Each structure stands twice: as structure tokens, then as C-alpha cells.
Amino acid sequence: xxxxxxxxxxxxxxxxxxxxxxxxxxxxxxxxxxxxxxxxxxxxxxxxxxxxxxxxxxxxxxxxxxxxxxxxxxxxxxxxxxxxxxxxxxxxxxxxxxxxxxxxxxxxxxxxxxxxxxxxxxxxxxxxxxxxxxxxxxxxxxxxxxxxxxxxxxxxxxxxxxxxxxxxxxxxxxxxxxxxxxxxxxxxxxxxxxxxxxxxxxxxxxxxxxxxxxxxxxxxxxxxxxxxxxxxxxxxxxxxxxxxxxxxxxxxxxxxxxxxxxxxxxxxxxxxxxxxxxxxxxxxxxxxxxxxxxxxxxxxxxxxxxxxxxxxxxxxxxxxxxxxxxxxxxxxxxxxxxxxxxxxxxxxxxxxxxxxxxxxxxxxxxxxxxxxxxxxxxxxxxxxxxxxxxxxxxxxxxxxxxxxxxxxxxxxxxxxxxxxxxxxxxxxxxxxxxxxxxxxxxxxxxxxxxxxxxxxxxxxxxxxxxxxxxxxxxxxxxxxxxxxxxxxxxxxxxxxxxxxxxxxxxxxxxxxxxxxxxxxxxxxxxxxxxxxxxxxxxxxxxxxxxxxxxxxxxxxxxxxxxxxxxxxxxxxxxxxxxxxxxxxxxxxxxxxxxxxx
Amino acid sequence: xxxxxxxxxxxxxxxxxxxxxxxxxxxxxxxxxxxxxxxxxxxxxxxxxxxxxxxxxxxxxxxxxxxxxxxxxxxxxxxxx
Numbered sequence: 001x002x003x004x005x006x007x008x009x010x011x012x013x014x015x016x017x018x019x020x021x022x023x024x025x026x027x028x029x030x031x032x033x034x035x036x037x038x039x040x041x042x043x044x045x046x047x048x049x050x051x052x053x054x055x056x057x058x059x060x061x062x063x064x065x066x067x068x069x070x071x072x073x074x075x076x077x078x079x080x081x082x083x084x085x086x087x088x089x090x091x092x093x094x095x096x097x098x099x100x101x102x103x104x105x106x107x108x109x110x111x112x113x114x115x116x117x118x119x120x121x122x123x124x125x126x127x128x129x130x131x132x133x134x135x136x137x138x139x140x141x142x143x144x145x146x147x148x149x150x151x152x153x154x155x156x157x158x159x160x161x162x163x164x165x166x167x168x169x170x171x172x173x174x175x176x177x178x179x180x181x182x183x184x185x186x187x188x189x190x191x192x193x194x195x196x197x198x199x200x201x202x203x204x205x206x207x208x209x210x211x212x213x214x215x216x217x218x219x220x221x222x223x224x225x226x227x228x229x230x231x232x233x234x235x236x237x238x239x240x241x242x243x244x245x246x247x248x249x250x251x252x253x254x255x256x257x258x259x260x261x262x263x264x265x266x267x268x269x270x271x272x273x274x275x276x277x278x279x280x281x282x283x284x285x286x287x288x289x290x291x292x293x294x295x296x297x298x299x300x301x302x303x304x305x306x307x308x309x310x311x312x313x314x315x316x317x318x319x320x321x322x323x324x325x326x327x328x329x330x331x332x333x334x335x336x337x338x339x340x341x342x343x344x345x346x347x348x349x350x351x352x353x354x355x356x357x358x359x360x361x362x363x364x365x366x367x368x369x370x371x372x373x374x375x376x377x378x379x380x381x382x383x384x385x386x387x388x389x390x391x392x393x394x395x396x397x398x399x400x401x402x403x404x405x406x407x408x409x410x411x412x413x414x415x416x417x418x419x420x421x422x423x424x425x426x427x428x429x430x431x432x433x434x435x436x437x438x439x440x441x442x443x444x445x446x447x448x449x450x451x452x453x454x455x456x457x458x459x460x461x462x463x464x465x466x467x468x469x470x471x472x473x474x475x476x477x478x479x480x481x482x483x484x485x486x487x488x489x490x491x492x493x494x495x496x497x498x499x500x501x502x503x504x505x506x507x508x509x510x511x512x513x514x515x516x517x518x519x520x521x522x523x524x525x526x527x528x529x530x531x532x533x534x535x536x537x538x539x540x541x542x543x544x545x546x547x548x549x550x551x552x553x554x555x556x557x558x559x560x561x562x563x564x565x566x567x568x569x570x571x572x573x574x575x576x577x578x579x580x581x582x583x584x585x586x587x588x589x590x591x592x593x594x595x596x597x
Numbered sequence: 598x599x600x601x602x603x604x605x606x607x608x609x610x611x612x613x614x615x616x617x618x619x620x621x622x623x624x625x626x627x628x629x630x631x632x633x634x635x636x637x638x639x640x641x642x643x644x645x646x647x648x649x650x651x652x653x654x655x656x657x658x659x660x661x662x663x664x665x666x667x668x669x670x671x672x673x674x675x676x677x678x
Contacts, residue, residue: 012648015641019616046637210656214640221644 001349001370005058007389008375011225018050025057031552032062033239033464038089039065040073042096043218051225055232059241070216073100077128080135090466091238092132093141093231096125097194097218098148098168105162114161122174129178129189137468139188139238141231142179144172146198146219149207188467190234190395194219194227200388201226233390239464240453243372243391244346244404245295246286247337249355250307250328254286254318255279256379259310260302270315278379283317285383290322293401294392295344295408297325299336299353304328324408333360334367344408345517347456347553352391354382398447400494410490411518428523428592431488435524435595437531440474440481447495448483451514456553459514460546460560478503480535484528486519486593493519497528506542508532513546513560526589529564531597533586546579564589598676603650603669610645614638624666650676 004013004021014021035056039045049065056063066087068076073094076084103121105114125142132140148157148164157163172195182189198206201223208220219227236242251258256268256275268276269283290296296318300307307328311320320326325343327336333355341348349370355361361373374389376382400407414431421427440448449467456462465473474481484497496519500512510532515525536544546561562568566579604622611620615633628634634642646668647653652675662668 012644016610016613016645016648018641020613023616047641210659214656214659217640221640 001372002058005055005229006372006374007229008385009225009229011222014051014054014225015047015221018054021054022057025054030057030060032057032060034062034064035090035235035239036087037063037065037235038068038076038084038087038092040068040076040092040094042071042073042094042100043212044070044216045095047217047221047224048095048228048231051228052231055225055229056235059232059236061236061239061241074124074128077132085135089136089138091139091141091235092136093192094128094143095218096143096145098145098164099212099218101145101168101171104164105167107162109162111161114167118167118170118174121171125175126178137466137472139190139466139468141190141192141234142175143192143194144175146194146206147203149203149209188238188395190238192227192231192234194230197226197230198223229390233393234395237393237395238453238466240450242393243294243352244350245297245324245344245352246289246386247297247299247340247351247353248286249333249357249360250298250300250302250310252356252379253354253376253382254283255310255313255316260306264306264309264313267310267313269313272315275379276315280315280317282379282382285386287317287322289392290405291402292392292394292397293404295351295404296323297340297344297351298323298327299333299340299355300326300328301330301333302328322405324405324412332363332367334364337364337368337371345520352386352389354386396446396450398450398494400447403492403494406491407493407518410488410493413490414488424521425592431490431522431592433486433488433522433593435487435527435593436485436597437482437528437595438597440470440483442471442474444483444495445470445474448498451495451498451516452512455514455516456551457517457556458520459551459554460510460548460557461512462549462551462554463512465512473500480508480532480539482528482531482535484515484524484531486522486524497524499528499532501532501536501544503536503539503541506540508536508541508544510544510546523590523592525560525564527593527595530588530590531595533583533588537583537586542583544581544583546581548577548579550575598673600669600673603672603676606649607646607665607669607672610642610649614642614645622665624664624669626665627663646672652676 002025039049045067049067053063066084066089073096101121103117105117129140145168147168151157151165153160153163157165159166175191179189179191206219206223211217211220248254256279257266259267269279270276286296298307307326308320311318325340327340337351337353338348341351348368353361353364353371353373354376355373356376365371365373374385376385418427445467449465449470452463452465473479480501480503482499483495485495486493496516498512498514499510501508501510546566548558548561550558561579566581568577569580570578607622608620611622612618615631620631643654643659650672652672654671658671
């Protein structure tokens, strides 16, 4: 992670130094996924793309861009050039602004005429989205509209149907409604909320008429990094690169004062003092993150007893039970952080370290590469800085996300139980596991796509899919698709494993096999294999081919197919392996999970 | 700020923006003399100069500047203003 590209960043520094920043990013040896991004603009997009590239590289996404000719967003969407078709975008970003609204109401318009203009403008965009969806089946990111920089009627402009501001607000509302519906059914569609962004930035500065009349930019040059960062956050979220949790310090982070010195009665939290109110608002913010499925843990230099006393303060919003782990000890915080990550089975860089002390932040970022430890400033800034950092940009909300804390909590109980058993399979049986293993279902598409994008360790081919790809794959009858859902006496783990195989005559080629690390060593992979063998047998398939493509992160599964009884048939110099299994006489391997299909 | 000092700073800005440590600008330097100084990079350059000197050019000035010398004149007049 490059500090210069983390919020709060210096816009002019990024603009000025973009070339050297790009060089440094490309030289840092990161493993990046390549994505093709078509930017369809209603105004100049050159620098927006240039800066977007930096933020994406920083998120380990290597973009290739298609840029439409100046202002040609609609033409490109409706009558695509061969160049765009050949480009075959993975993501389309439509950068339009209120400069692209061509048909504002006039004072003479009747209510019906205004409505017609509104519907007409909306249709202009909706037709384009449908067309793009039909052609490319890829996620679409669409700007909404910033407020106009003047109000002809003053305050009335916002509520009189003839006002530009009123017109834009209504149009934005229609865009939101479309996005809400689209997230439920067809294709993925996301709003890039420049209405909110321009407000945060300052509308007068954002809509600098000079930038428009000189260069045909729909926003001031200085604001470009703010815009590009916001778009990058949506894109990295689509590809499953959000952070998973917050690791929080206690003293002067979640409350004012030092609980070990001041005692639980002496810390500032709650309505009694001004500072106490600031910390309470922050605790409420963190608690709301937890509801969204962000995992919370404590990493504090304290005796555990004092830490718990602080968290049990009657006026605080966060309680000990809100945290999956509470590491209150005198170990280096970076060590605690690594321990938390390993116990959660996640990479340390997927956790955000939140601490008011710059020295502690420096230790953590120094010891753990790529981890974010935002400069949260003073307590009244904590919320804004965490929030605007975009760590948890929510492009989809699955049930599984929301339950994540519960699941980790249940995992802790399982570990405790495991320690009481001598025999591991006895322990597995005691979990009373039940699985559902079935072909992909429409309602699970968001979760399935999300899993393909964020599973790195237990992932044989590391193929990434968008929701649209998943839908196409599931609808293609030459594919066998399976998702696995695992439940036990401690709770439901949700969908934890996916397999996609492509049939070719009497052969099956496994394109994707992945499993969430939270169910490692539960024999779920055997249950999946049994089901795959059964489904393949029903189709008359005789031989199954499995593939292992090594990455920096998937060593864990390098012998996976051998363990499943496959024979290695080929290995190239890159370590890519091909395995083969003859299905004749296949016997089921799982005997601890009760499977229903 | 002396004219020399203004040019010192301008050199730094040009070097950053065009990522070339060998650039030295003078009164007569125009876009034809600097690799990569096209109309798109011009926007970035103007922005970086504004940031460096903490000034804002107006549209008329941006449109009329013919070379780096004229740019320096405008900067100096703004700094004195």
C-alpha cells in the first residue's frame, strides 16, 4: 500500500507526481489481477483515467483502459465501435455530469411537461444501460449528478418543479431506484455518487467553470483524485478486495483516557462530557460496521482485566461480546495483529489497524507489509477518516457477510471443543455437520461471485468471476456447478465451497475449485468431491481432470488433487499441474457430514 | 520572489510533471521544446504551477500565455499583487 494514495491524500501531490507514483507501483512486485475498463465520458476523462490507474494499481488491480472519444459516451454505448467490442470490457464506467443534461424544464412547462422531460432524460440513460448489459454482461458504474452551481430561483430552485436543482434531485432519485432494483435482478449496476462527493469537496470548488470552459472537465482539476479514488473503491469492492475487519486499540481510540491509570470510572465515554460524546459516536459507528459484517477485534496494551472493565463501561456502545478477539497484553501490537489474522484464517493485510498512536501504527505497518493503519488524527476526525477511506465499500450485501461475526464467534467455540477431543474424527462427528451441495442458484449469485474474487488460499485455479459470468456459467448446460453450504451445531457457515466443471464428451475439466478457509479440515472438500463424482456419473462422464495453477497465495492446495485420489499427468516449468481421475469404482470419501442435495 | 527564484521553482514543477530531471526552462520555452507537453498535460502543468505558487490563473491568462516567460510574468505579478 502506498501511503500517498491512502485517504486523506494530497490531491495536488498525486496529480503532479502521477508518473513517478506509477513507476513505483509497477516496480513493487505486487501480484495483480488484470482488468479491462471502458470509460465512457460525457466530458474530458484523460486525467480521471490517469489517476484511476494509480488507485487501482495500489489495490493490486492492473487496469487496461478504453477511453471513448470526447463526449461520446452515448454513441459508444448505443452504436459501439469495433474497437470497444474487441476490447470486451470487464467493467464499464460512465462518467457523465449535469453538463450532460440537455433538456431542463423551462418556466412555461406544465407539471406533465416537466415529467416528460424527466422521463426522457432517464430513458436516455436507461436505454444505454440495457444496451451495454446486453452487449457486455459486465458491471456498470454510473455517475449520478452533482447539484448545479447556481440556483436561478434561490432556495425555491430545490422544490419548484421548474428548478434545475429540483430536476437533478428527481433524476438522481430515479437513478437510485434503478440501482436498487438492478442489484436484485439483472446485471450489476452501481452508482458513483458524485452528488455526495461534490458536496463533501465543496460544490463551488468542484464545479469550477474554468475547468469546463477551458478543458471540458466537468469538475475542477484538483478534485480529480477524489473522484478517481471513489471509482477505484467501487471497482476493488466488486473484485472482492474490501477489507474484512477492524483491529482496534482501546485507550484514546475507543474512549478518552487510559483505563489502567484512570480506572473504568475515569475514562471518557458517554453523554457526560464533550469528549465522551465524541468517543460514543465513534463506538456507535464501529458497532454499525459490525452489523454490516465487519469483523471487530481488540489489540491493546493493557491488562486484560482492565480492557474488559473499560469495554463493560455502562455508557459505552461496544461490549466485549462485539469483538471476535480481545488481545489485551504487552506483546508488540504487530504480533497480536498477526495472531488475530491467523486465528481468523485471513491475511493480515485484510485487517485495518486503528490506533491513535502514530508510533504503534508505524510498528504495525513496518512489520506487516500492505496493512492499512490510517492516520486517524484526533477523535472528532476518526469517523470521517475511516469512513472516507473506503475500506468497506459495500457493492453487495450478502446474508453471509452480515453473519460473519457470529461465524467467527462459533469458530472460537469449535476450537475450544476440539481441544477436548483426542481423536480428530470423533471431534468432527461431534460437530453434527450438515451440508447442502447443489447446482448454483440465482439467489446466491452475489455470494458466489464474491467468493471467487476473494478466495486466494484454498483456490486451485484462482479464476475470478463477476455475477454476470456466474449466471452465464450456471446457464450453460455443459457445466456442472456446485455450491456447498455447511452448518453445524454451533451455527451456519453459509456458502463455503464452489466447484465448476466443464463437460467435454465423457470428460470433465474442473475450471474452479475453491473453499473458504473458515472450514478448513472439516472434510467438506471430500463431501464436494463425492457430489461432483455423483453428478458426473449421472452424465456418463468417465474421467475428471483437475488443474492446479500456483500463485503466491495458494500453496496450501498444491497436493489437493493427490489427496483426492487423482494421478498427476502433466506438470510444466511454471508448476502448473494437470491431474486425472478415473471415476470407475469411485467410493465416497466423506463420512462425517450429512449431505443433502 | 526574484525572477530567478521563480524559474528555479518552475524547473522543479516541470521536472515533476514531465518526469524528466534534465528539463531547464527559460523565457522562450514553449510546448514544442518539452517532450510530452501536449494540450492534456498542459492542464496538469497549469494545475501544478498554481499549487506550487499558491496562485490561480484566470481563463484569459491561460489562453494568452505564449511561453514560459509570459507565465513567469503573470506569476510575479500575482505574487506582488
